[in-house]
Structures are given as C-alpha cells and as structure tokens.
Amino acid sequence: MPQSPTALKSKTTQLYSDPHNPFLHLERGLLYEGLGFPDLAAADAYRALSLFESVVDPDGCEFHARRVVSPDGCMNESFDCGEEQEEENDSVPITRDEHDDTIGKVYILLVRCLVRCGCLRDAYEFCGRGIVLVRGLHGYNDEEEELRKLMREIKRVYLARMNKPATSDESSGGDGAEINPSILPAQGFARRVLYPWNEHEPDRKAPETLRLLNERLKDVAPKCEVRAVALPALHANAATTAEKDKDNFHDHQTDSDVSIQLGLFAKEDIKPGEILLRESSLLTATNRLHDDLCDACNAPLPDLSAVEPPVPCEDCDDTIFCSRQCHDQAQQTYHGAICGLDGLQSIGKDIPDPKDKADYLYLLLLGRALAMSATQDVHPLELPEVKYIWGDFHDYDYNYDDDVDANVDNDPSFSLPFSFHLNILQPMRLLEEMALDPFVSLPRYDTWILNTLYAKFRGTASGRLSTWDGGPEVCAVHPLWCLANHSCDPNVRWEWGGEITFMARGETEKAVWAGLSAEEREKRRKTSSTGIRADEEILNHYCDIGLDVKQRREWARGALGGLCLCERCVWESGEGERAK
C-alpha cells in the first residue's frame, strides 16, 4: 500500500512537538520508508536509536528519551503542544521495558534503509550490533532472524565485490565468514528530488524571480542578465519537467528532450579581456586546519605589516579576516552564532583518506549554511545564497508505490551522494557543537532540509585545489556566478581569489576542436565573434577544456548531471554532423 503523505505530515507535526520521543522518530521513519525515502528513514531510525540508548546509559548521553503526556496525564497520540519544546514536567521518561520491546525494530529499520541506500559499511556495523543486542535481550527470535537476513544480503554484496563465490553455508542461509567491512562502500545515494512538502523552493522561472535576480546582478555583472533557457536534458527524467514547464516558457523550443533552466546572457557587447562579473560570497569552506585564508571569503590574508593588516575576531583569537569589511559582514552573516565554539574547528577538517576530501568540503559548506541560518535566524532554505540556486532535482511521484521497493540499484533518482556519516552523524555533531539540540531544532535542520542543501551545493559549488597535494581544499557557492551554464567551448574564463570573476575570452583563448581540418578551423575563426555579443549566452566551463572529449565528459558529469552534449562534445565524439 502506498503510504499517505497526509500521515507523514501529521506525524512530523507530532514529532516536532515531542522531539525526544523515540517512538515518533521510529514511526515517521517507517512512513518515510513507505514513501520511498530510505535515507530519511535511516536518519529517523538513528535518532530513535540515540534516544533509546539514553535509557540504558543516561550518563553517557546528552539527550534523554522522554515522551510528552497530555494535560490529563495520558499518552495522547494526537496531542499537539505547538512549536515549543516539551516542558520537563509535561513529559515522562521512556522506560527500560519500552526500550527492550522496541530496540530490535529500530535496528531493523536502520539497517534495512542503509542497505537500500547502498551505505553497506555502516549497515554492516549496525547489523552486527543489533544482532548481539536482540539475542541478549530476548534470545533467538524473529527480529534476530530479520537482522541475519539483512546481514546475508550485505555479505552477498561483499562477496560479489571480492569476486568470491558464496560458501555452502552462505548459500544455505548461514551468516558465512567474517568480512572486512572496509571493502564495503560507506557512501551510497539518496533520492535527489524536490521534496513535495518543501515550501521554500521558489518558482525559478517566474517573472518576479527573474526580476529579483536581475536586480542583484546589477552590481555584480552590470552587462549581464538572467534569462530562462532550454538546455539538453542530461538525466533520464529531466525531460518530463520540461514538458510541465512548457506553458510557462515563451520561446521557440518545443523539443521534449530539454530542461528549462536559467542562464546568464550578455545585455550588450563585451570586449575580449573585459571582466564582466565580480562576485564575493561568504558561503565558503576550507579543510585547511591552520590556514592563512580569510575565514569569510577565503582570500589569502594580507601580511601582518600591510597597511591594512588582517583583522581578528575580538572574541575568539583563532578567527582571522582579510579586512574590516569581511570581519563585520561575517559577524552579521554567520560568525555570531558560532563565535568561540572551539569544538566546531575540527569537524570535517582532518580527513585521513584524500578520496573523502571533496565530500567533507560539502559538509563544511553545510556547516557554514547552518551557522548563517542560526546567526540570522532564517530557515536555511530561505538564505539568499541558497534559495535561488539550482539543485538538479529529479521528478518524484508522490503516489509512490511501496511494492516497487525503490533503491539505489533500480531508481535513477538515487543520485545524491549519501552516507551515514556526512548526512546523519556529522550534521548532528555540528548542531550539538553549535549548542543546539539536534532533536528540538528539527523544524529548521531536519534531514530533508540538509539533503536539499547538499543537492544545491553539489550542483553549484566551485572548488580550489591545494598547491601542496593537489587535493580539493576550498569551496564556495557564488549564487549569481553559478547561474552560468557550461560549454566545452566557453566564451569566458573564471578566476577565484577573494572574489570570483568572469573574463571574456579573446580569440587566442578559444578552445581548439579536435578533428577539424586547418581549413575548417580557419572558417570557424573567421565566423566566430571576438568578445561576447549582446544576447549571446555567457558560457562557463565546468572542466579543463584542454582534455579530450571522453575525459571532459567524465570530469563534468557530476556538475552536469549527465554526459555533456555541448556542440564541441557532440562534434568530437562523432555523434553529430561528422557521424552522418
């Protein structure tokens, strides 16, 4: 049976009013699972688990499992005490018996959903812990059997990865040998969708949105304008979105394989070498532990002996800004809520495996967005740096059919990288270090909100590599800069120090197409304009344009959501005119 969206809405309302009640987390998790969101279900199951653990180990846990009781003293399913946190004297502790009766179900939901997302390493750890706990509490029972079934599923994937056949024990339903969990993937995927209950996403192509963005663009890029544009649909169901949007889009494009999005256009001619956009942003992050970069804009810090030396925060000496302006903006924008909170400094910075560095930079961007939201007392999805940026969402059918059992292997909308650590555990740590209760603050920082932030950052952030080891070390979202679309034959190049800039490419900086004869090359040179003409689209590049077509497509795939179909790629891959 499809789960009801109304049931989810009312369970969420109940949960926000009674946030330390582990039963509500478990119940909402089951609803999320039924609606096809195993990632959100896993997060709820983990919150239920943390609360239940406080029943057994109250001294080891900061947040304790309690449930609100209604004024007449009974546990009331529909009791709604509003937005406020439950009062201590209106709530009772969860008992040990309740823990013992329910903890098996919590482990099963957590493990099952992590498996469906493909986060097998953490699924394995929790599954092992769950089996031991359930056996200790009740002896062998159905719940242990369910967990053992999940364990066999995890081990099957492990054996397939190791290219080993299952032993006769495994084939006949036994648990098989111990495995090395580090071989299992920690990172899986969540659905990258615009959640149907997300009321913060604007109509990005509405005239009032374009007016607002163009107003902001006046200072940053006075010769440019934001317009709706038809792009080739690069992931499977983007075309459906375009179909829905056609009525609102007044252009000549009628092909269904398009995705209607925004782009940047020149309003007037721009000369080669001219800087057409300058934007600075405080939505930045760096994984350098003791760096010499401005905490706000990530520009290099000036020398101590400079006329305008670096400016430290008066209240926490470790935080340094490149200028008085960055200092003042930071205090109002994000630093106010986190000033002096030392525990935050180490989160996401000291990453042992270089492969994880880029993913942890997104966590740090998330941390900056949470600090902005707390300092300004604004919902994170309403932040001006976040609200209008592209999230590369897939379509989602709310009448989700439970029987389909959507998972990472059978549904292309599972395209948002998702892991237990980056999407569940570390965000809870961030909130705790910000002195926020991660349960009470769910209305602002629920997992679907964090996933939406991640989707937006992954679609738009730019990165800078370390000159030391070549790994990613700084990233940022520049909300106007990131409106420019990609081409492997771009008409601008970009540079990023403190601010990010676009400069119009001159003739000698244009991409050289592979496979063109000298004659064709000369013909292209003569017909292509120098600089950028009025009404031409500003085309950025999301990868190194010196690479060959195969490598370029691989590099840009993450940012584009699919293989690049720009004119140059189509030509060089032989998919276009040349193939005919």
Ligand SMILES: C[S@@+](CC[C@H](N)C(=O)[O-])C[C@H]1O[C@@H](n2cnc3c(N)ncnc32)[C@H](O)[C@@H]1O
């Ligand atoms: C940084 S955003 C660019 C701005 C975006 N079009 C918007 O509406 O805000 C990146 C997204 O734009 C789209 N995009 C950019 N360049 C494209 C291209 N050459 N072909 C198809 N889609 C492109 C992809 O969907 C990609 O995920």
